[in-house]
Amino acid sequence: MKKIGTLLALAFFVAGARIPAPAQGPEPSRRVIYSLQPGEEILMPESSLCLTMDGELVTLVLAKGQEAPFFVVRDGLKKGPFTKLDEVMKIADEGRCDKPLRGSECARYDPAPEEMDLESIVGTDDAGGQVIRFNGKTYGPYAMILNVKITADKSRLYYVAAEKDKTWFACTDGRKVQVGGMPEDFKFSPDGRNALIKMTGTLSMADMEKMAGQAPEKIAAAMKDLDKKFLYAIDGRKFGPFENDIAEYWFPKNVNVFYYEAGGRVYRDGVAVPVPEGFGTCAFYPSEDGKKYALYTYENLIFSDGAKYPFPLGLLTLARNGGTVIKWMTLENKKDFVVYQRAL
Amino acid sequence: MSIKERFKARAVLPLATVLFLTAAGPGPAAGPDMDYAAVFGAKYAAAELFVKTNAWISGALALDSGEACLALAVVFPEIIRYSALEDLVQVRALKVLYVQYGEKHANFSVGHFQMKPTFAEQVERDANRLLTPEERTAAGVPVFATEDSVTRRRDRVLRLDDPKWQARYLGLFMRIMAFKHRSTKFAGPVDRLRFYATAYNAGYTNSEKTIRRIMSAKNFHTKLFESETKYCYADIAAFFFARNKD
Numbered sequence: 001m002k003k004i005g006t007l008l009a010l011a012f013f014v015a016g017a018r019i020p021a022p023a024q025g026p027e028p029s030r031r032v033i034y035s036l037q038p039g040e041e042i043l044m045p046e047s048s049l050c051l052t053m054d055g056e057l058v059t060l061v062l063a064k065g066q067e068a069p070f071f072v073v074r075d076g077l078k079k080g081p082f083t084k085l086d087e088v089m090k091i092a093d094e095g096r097c098d099k100p101l102r103g104s105e106c107a108r109y110d111p112a113p114e115e116m117d118l119e120s121i122v123g124t125d126d127a128g129g130q131v132i133r134f135n136g137k138t139y140g141p142y143a144m145i146l147n148v149k150i151t152a153d154k155s156r157l158y159y160v161a162a163e164k165d166k167t168w169f170a171c172t173d174g175r176k177v178q179v180g181g182m183p184e185d186f187k188f189s190p191d192g193r194n195a196l197i198k199m200t201g202t203l204s205m206a207d208m209e210k211m212a213g214q215a216p217e218k219i220a221a222a223m224k225d226l227d228k229k230f231l232y233a234i235d236g237r238k239f240g241p242f243e244n245d246i247a248e249y250w251f252p253k254n255v256n257v258f259y260y261e262a263g264g265r266v267y268r269d270g271v272a273v274p275v276p277e278g279f280g281t282c283a284f285y286p287s288e289d290g291k292k293y294a295l296y297t298y299e300n301l302i303f304s305d306g307a308k309y310p311f312p313l314g315l316l317t318l319a320r321n322g323g324t325v326i327k328w329m330t331l332e333n334k335k336d337f338v339v340y341q342r343a344l
Numbered sequence: 345m346s347i348k349e350r351f352k353a354r355a356v357l358p359l360a361t362v363l364f365l366t367a368a369g370p371g372p373a374a375g376p377d378m379d380y381a382a383v384f385g386a387k388y389a390a391a392e393l394f395v396k397t398n399a400w401i402s403g404a405l406a407l408d409s410g411e412a413c414l415a416l417a418v419v420f421p422e423i424i425r426y427s428a429l430e431d432l433v434q435v436r437a438l439k440v441l442y443v444q445y446g447e448k449h450a451n452f453s454v455g456h457f458q459m460k461p462t463f464a465e466q467v468e469r470d471a472n473r474l475l476t477p478e479e480r481t482a483a484g485v486p487v488f489a490t491e492d493s494v495t496r497r498r499d500r501v502l503r504l505d506d507p508k509w510q511a512r513y514l515g516l517f518m519r520i521m522a523f524k525h526r527s528t529k530f531a532g533p534v535d536r537l538r539f540y541a542t543a544y545n546a547g548y549t550n551s552e553k554t555i556r557r558i559m560s561a562k563n564f565h566t567k568l569f570e571s572e573t574k575y576c577y578a579d580i581a582a583f584f585f586a587r588n589k590d
Binding site: 105331 | 436439444502
């Protein structure tokens, strides 16, 4: 115990210059979860998914010089030795790696599509129109259902539906917005309550049909309509036209407000906002009110209050007291795995 | 068509298109005898779709069309692997460890072409050393700063994150191989492809003798961890080449 304490003190002393105290804002909590023993290495090739944080859990797979015997460190406890890699991976992955890890390294909310039985959700009524049946209720009829997605908590279903001269972006909670043009895709927020759809042009299906018999120059002029892009929020707000496309539109993983990037500017909830140097949609964690942020780069985790923490290996956002808490891990002094945590 | 069929059709149409397009090419009889499209199924189709829908790659390689075709075949098995593991592999932490501590933590693969930082480092050194300024200009790359520092490693990782840069690295690899093995006798384009593909997969700094020796080795799999069923990397590359060379 004394030895560990000495090592930790030494680690702080040596690494002191590289762990700057924040200029403002909360001091992060710091916890050493494991110190590599002499000769011990993190198992690197292709097994990186084990170097993740999941709530309060941190799992590391270790080996002596990349070969057996293998060890697993989970929740601070070291298990092993194991001689077979598949044996050790079973323990490391138990209960956490059964779901796809899609998007887990990115700040954008990009969940894997929820599985659904389309046949039971989308059907026809007696008159031949298409309807949506979800959680005991029926929505429609429409001439055509174009897209459906279920939120992560499965409480809502968003859909795009077309009638001859109208297109709808709707939610099974009763909100329904008439949108123009051709639908591209839509995204919803982590809590499933907010959503945004990207549309191309303004012409309806009926307008497109009418164009069929017209002169080529009229068709060419009408086709220019397709150069315009729009965004519609599920609350009825419309943004655009954007002549040069929309570079990105997204919900950050930790908040329920949408962002989009168009014409070289970033907009939050429809309002242009400044973004920090090094901004990327995958690296940017804003606060719920948009006044604070954390930027997650390969070299640093940078907070909007000026605090900078070097070499974050993995990052997790936690919802606490109506705000976001950021938890991240580093490897300090080539041996100490340290977990930090602070409010955004 | 029912809504279900329409949704299904949306999902399968590109794959069907690929199958249609590839069915027109020469079959397994023209190359290695195993049908890798059948072996890898949807992963193969996804990889082929990636190649067909990203025609810009050929341009970014900055090679003539014959060499570009060969280069795509060299990396095609890696694209299959990436298609299989894309949603499972997390490499961000490994990238950070590499930026922070360097080469000892460089054993991980990035992107569709599954390039390792050590590969990029070697290509940069060799591009500086072996290629003329005109060749580097043609390849669209500068003289690389190769001193070992956090900044240089970060820049390298950012380049590996960029698909256009992966294509440039691949183009440089083809040029470097052509230079290093300018005296090597190849039995034909397929033999050269198998040699290049093995070098790409196993390390192009290996000697000609070593590369030749391991050209038929079965080390390739698409599992996250070790797999009992493994395939020959060069065979898969040659299979793709045979079906797409025209």
